[in-house]
Amino acid sequence: xxPFEIKAxxxxxxxxxxxxxxxxxxxxxxxxxxDALARRAWIVGIFPAEGxxxxxxxxxxxxxxxxxxxxxxxxxxxxxxxxxxxxxxxxPWRFGRxxxxxxxxxxxxxxxxxxxxxxxxxxxxxxxGNHETTRxxxxxxxxxxxxxxxxxxxxxxxxxxxxxxxxxxxxxxxLLGFGNVAGFDLDPEAVRVSLENAxxxxxxxxxxxxxxxLASGLGGPPAGIVLANIQADILVRNARVLTSAVAPRGxxxxxxxxxxxxxxxxxxxxxxxxxxxxxxxxxxxxxxxLLIRPA
Numbered sequence: 001x002x003p004f005e006i007k008a009x010x011x012x013x014x015x016x017x018x019x020x021x022x023x024x025x026x027x028x029x030x031x032x033x034x035d036a037l038a039r040r041a042w043i044v045g046i047f048p049a050e051g052x053x054x055x056x057x058x059x060x061x062x063x064x065x066x067x068x069x070x071x072x073x074x075x076x077x078x079x080x081x082x083x084x085x086x087x088x089x090x091x092p093w094r095f096g097r098x099x100x101x102x103x104x105x106x107x108x109x110x111x112x113x114x115x116x117x118x119x120x121x122x123x124x125x126x127x128x129g130n131h132e133t134t135r136x137x138x139x140x141x142x143x144x145x146x147x148x149x150x151x152x153x154x155x156x157x158x159x160x161x162x163x164x165x166x167x168x169x170x171x172x173x174x175l176l177g178f179g180n181v182a183g184f185d186l187d188p189e190a191v192r193v194s195l196e197n198a199x200x201x202x203x204x205x206x207x208x209x210x211x212x213x214l215a216s217g218l219g220g221p222p223a224g225i226v227l228a229n230i231q232a233d234i235l236v237r238n239a240r241v242l243t244s245a246v247a248p249r250g251x252x253x254x255x256x257x258x259x260x261x262x263x264x265x266x267x268x269x270x271x272x273x274x275x276x277x278x279x280x281x282x283x284x285x286x287x288x289x290l291l292i293r294p295a
Contacts, residue, residue, distance in 0.1 A: 006053040007044045008072035010064065013285045015041035016131060016231070016256065017065040030060065034131055039284055043068070050074055095135070096142040098172060103200065116175040118168065119201055133255040136281055136288035137229045138172055140253045144225065145176040158182075158223040160245065162214060163230045167194025167207065173225070174206045182208040184217035214238045222247035229255030236268040243273040246293045252276075254289040262287040 010018060019032040034041045047053040053074055092101040092109060099117040101109050111117045161170035164183030173181045185191055194209045218241055226245050235254055246252050257265050259282055266278060269291060277292040
């Protein structure tokens with residue numbers, strides 16, 4: 001018998017929290033698909049039988065951060081269909097000279113001279129850069145590199161991706177020419193996936209990935225750029241830890257912030273880091289926060 005796909009649309013704003021939930025509770029067979037351009041998201045599961053699919057969805061539904069938008073669809077899938085069903089939701093995108101492209105487009109996607117590409121497999125866990133919060137952080141990183149050029153050695157060259165997930169931010173930094181890049185995550189599975197993405201892009205050994213919480217992960221020398229695409233409440237609780245990890249004249253890039261949460265996050269960081277420059281952008285329902293430490 002063919003496997004069955006069960007698929008339910010969820011509010012786009014809840015997609016990141018839904019993905020974190022799946023990681024936290026360790027459920028199998030489920031993933032979150034997102035289309036950032038269309039601002040839509042789905043929770044999708046693959047199961048050997050229709051009855052099992054519906055039963056597992058019934059167990060998961062009350063745990064979701066937001067109620068699904070209607071009833072789920074349940075359809076049988078041919079072997080080739082279920083292996084490739086997620087591909088329709090992921091398209092290449094770029095910002096500046098950096099491109100993020102599904103790996104199955106390798107060989108036919110043209111990369112302009114002087115540009116760099118990060119190949120991604122959306123079948124891997126923890127995201128593919130398609131979410132607004134990831135894009136906002138990546139755009140900041142590209143802008144910083146474009147304004148300063150390839151950074152010199154020392155603290156200004158060091159980049160830390162706090163809560164690395166799939167490693168996309170850290171790997172993007174390496175592709176932009178930053179030579180001292182590290183990423184860490186509390187979940188060892190995220191570290192494993194980051195290492196897989198590094199190998200997929202020929203970046204194995206170029207970025208250091210390790211398992212750690214925020215306090216221990218940021219406990220080393222200060223960095224020229226610290227990225228933390230997590231969520232607003234965690235950012236606020238760890239504002240002092242995050243700002244302490246930034247070198248003089250360095251940048252702190254914060255993501256995972258809903259637009260409605262931005263002012264509260266900005267205020268929390270202003271309280272522990274007075275005098276820092278700040279800027280913010282919006283994409284959809286999400287916002288970022290760029291903080292620059294004085295000399």
